[in-house]
Amino acid sequence: MGLVVREPNEWFPSFVQKSEDEDECWIWKGAAHRGGYGYLYLDGGRFVYAHRFAWELAHGPIPSGRRVYHRCGVRLCVRPEHLYVAGAENGAS
Secondary structure: OOOOOOOHHHHHHHHEEOOOOOOOOOEEOOOEOOOOOEEEEEHHHEEEEHHHHHHHHHHOOOOOOEEEEEOOOOOOEOOHHHEEEEEOOOOOO
C-alpha cells in the first residue's frame, strides 16, 4: 500500500476547534509560532500562517501587498468571518 497524500484543504479542518456559536472564534490547534500565530507547512516545505491559509480557502488568493488581520484579536483564530484583508498601513497589530 502506497503513501496517501491528502490536499491541505482536506486535513486543515481537523486542526480547527470550531464553536457552534456564530460569534466565537475557530481556534487553530496545530503548531503555533512564538508570536502566537498558528502555522503549517505545505508541500515543498512552504511555511504558511494558518489564518492566511483559512482566508485563502474561503475567499481565494490574498491580493499582492495586502495582509490578513483578525477582527477578533485572537491570533489563533482561523474563522473566515473574523478575518479581513487590508494594506499593512491600515491593519491592526
